[in-house]
Amino acid sequence: MTRVTRSLPVLAPGPTEVPFVIKGYDEVVEHDTVWDEHSHPFHELLWNERGASTAVVGARVWTITPAWGLWMPAGTLHSGSAVAGTWFRASFFGFPTTSSISGTPVAVEITPLLRLLLERLGDPGLPGHSRAATEALVLDVLAPSPRELLVRMPTSALLRPIAEVVREDPGDSRTLADWASALGVSPRTVTRAFNAETGTSFARWVAAVRAQRAVALLGQGWDVEAVAEHVGYRSASAFGAAFRRTTGLTPGTFRAR
Incomplete structure (x- = not known):
């Protein structure tokens, strides 16, 4: 399948040539698409109408869906990707806005109201006073989500082989003890390294990677049983329980949203 790479400029925070408070953009990508590292002079809310995409800031990888968006502050270097057929949306917030929910990237739940x-x-015929009132409401309801589909990638030479394999194949069944044996270190060494580099345990890190892949596959229309098997769970019920612990939703509820 054709893969397209897009390059955008690196721009510092600051006033834009055409002032606006909130301006929307959307696109259905025809091919698998990668955006090189770039930054905007304005704040950006990334979300999807259909499918899942990713945004990367340093070693942090977020999955963006119709249920969870990502607030990207002005001037933040980030890259991204989306598979063919993804309908992504972006809302650009003029800099500075009267309110900024965070100076760092954070997940935002895309509630029905938002x-x-x-x-x-997006209605071009919206009267000016109605637009101003709607923009004020958006700024009022924007808030960080208590949940996010985030994976912090370990970068040390010790953990890099694990990260590369699990990211490529989330169904890999090797345990922490298996990896420690293969790398010639103790399980305690791997445990400490994961906690230090990712802020979580090996098991929770793997569960987050699996959840990110599962979200992408569910967004592409895979059924729950096939997704469960692909990401390494022995049954759909075990997958559903793990998915709910990570995302707060059942796989079926996520697909419906």
């Missing part, structure tokens, strides 16, 4: 307000701003 979605409705953002879609309303």
Whole structure:
């Protein structure tokens, strides 16, 4: 399948040539697409109408879906990717806005109210006073989500082989003890390294990687049983329990949203 790479400039935070408070953009990507590292002079809210995409800031990898978006502050270097057929949306916030929810990237739940307000701003016939009122409501309801589909990638020489294999094949069944034996170190050494580099345990890190892959496959229309097998769970029920612990939703609920 054709893969397209897009390059965008690296721009510092600052006023834009055409002032706006909130401006929307959307696109259905025809091919698997990668965006090289770039930054915007304005804040950006990334979310999807259909499918899943990723955004990368340093060693942090977020999955963006119709349920969870990502707030990207002005001037933040980031890259991204989306598979063919993804319908992604972006809302650009003029810099500075009257309110910024965070100075660092954070997940944002795309609630029905927030979605409705953002879609309303896409109406070209919306009167000026209505637009101003809707923009004010968007700024008022924007808030960080308590949940996010985030994986912090370990970068040390010790953990890099594990990260590369699991990211490529989330169904890999090797345990922490298996990896420690293969790398010639103790399980305690691997445990300490994972906690230090990712802020979580090996098991939770693997569960997060599996959840990210599962979200992408569910977004492409895979059934729950096939996704469960692909990402390494022995049954759909075990997969559903793990998915819910990570995302707060059942696989079926996520597909419906």
